[in-house]
Amino acid sequence: MSQRLVIAGVSSGVGKTTFTIGLMAALKKEASMFKVLNVVQIT
Numbered sequence: 001m002s003q004r005l006v007i008a009g010v011s012s013g014v015g016k017t018t019f020t021i022g023l024m025a026a027l028k029k030e031a032s033m034f035k036v037l038n039v040v041q042i043t
Contacts, residue, residue, distance in 0.1 A: 007019060007020055007023075
């Protein structure tokens with residue numbers, strides 16, 4: 001089973017993208033591939 005990580009925030013503008021980019025840069029040496037899924041809830 002593959003491992004998954006969900007990054008969520010309580011609203012827009014709280015730094016989810018900034019955190020994700022930093023995390024991907026930190027893991028770049030270790031990981032050979034990232035699969036990014038952007039889930040948007042439309043109300």
